[in-house]
Amino acid sequence: MTNLNRPEWSNDEHDTSSYVPGISSTHDGFTKSSRKLFRKRLKEDPSVIDFVESILQGDRMILSKAITLIESNAPHHFEKAQEILGELLPFTGNSIRIGITGVPGAGKSTFIEEFGMLLCERGHKVAVLAIDPSSSISGGSILGDKTRMERLVKNENAYIRPSPSSGTLGGVHRKTRESILACEAAGFDVIIVETVGVGQSEVIVRGMVDFFMLLTITGAGDQLQGMKKGIMELADAIVVNKADGDNKSLAEKTRKEYNQILHFLMPATKGWETKAYTCSALYGNGIVNVWNIITSFMENTSESGAFAERRKLQAQEWMFSQITERLEQSFYQHSEVKKLLPIYKKSVIEGNITVTNAVNDLFHSYFKKEK
Structure with missing residues (x-):
């Protein structure tokens, strides 16, 4: 395995020495025409070293190509993806991994966009991996998150990748984990994984993130009734969204009801007390508080050793x-x-x-x- 260090990159768009071992930009035979052909080859068919060096530069186009290889079931794509990940591994692990699930209509996309924009404004680089529902018959997926997060997708510090689950939770388990590693190597320090929101997908995602959040709304009690023991015991925080206007007092009442239930449940993370909170993603109220809760969680679990223990178990x-x-x-x-x-x-x-x-x-x- 090549031992790569994150290099100092040239800003000269004609400097290709970092891509082609043994060939410098001042080489007599390296003409303007050959540079053009090389850039075309890099764009169309990058080698493993091209992938690694470009991802470490934060090249989002090459990052997307790498994730496409990771998601592919073709054997030659699988092998190439594993080579790339092997080289990127020393540059991974330095992010906060956040899982977000929610009942239908909870406003996950609105929340994630507002939350992501806040983090980008604070200097963070945010990657959103949205696991979309796929038809078990056609295999197609509803990749709508990019259109629902118009502001976030345009932000230079954000990266949104809708990924079809292809109807297999096992595929989500491997492919999403490896996509997280690729995003971390590209410099993203906050990774958000949005779940399909059905059944066991929450358990799968809980096993690959540091902090797991359940987004809900007032009147969602009936929807959660049958899965309290399942989802609520996985959550490090429950956030009642749409706490605005006439719904604000109802949201506060729902928050109190959740806290009463949580009091009798085992905590999802050792040494951390799961609580319910309110926010309005539409108006941006309470979003800062959610981030403060997550940073408090990270400090608490890092000091206690629970964070490192969870990563090892995962x-x-x-x-x-x-x-x-x-x-x-x-x-x-x-x-x-x-x-x-x-x-x-x-x-x-x-x-x-x-x-x-x-x-x-x-x-x-x-x-x-x-x-």
């Missing part, structure tokens, strides 16, 4: 999930399993063989062929 969990995913792929792609699976499936459905015996036979064929 890395361990990531490794085990990758092992499980790789084994599953290996099993289902196995030539003998592919041939026998439909036969055993039919036999199980018709009651001619027990499920356990069918599985045992399939694994016997798998391991036999592997040997």
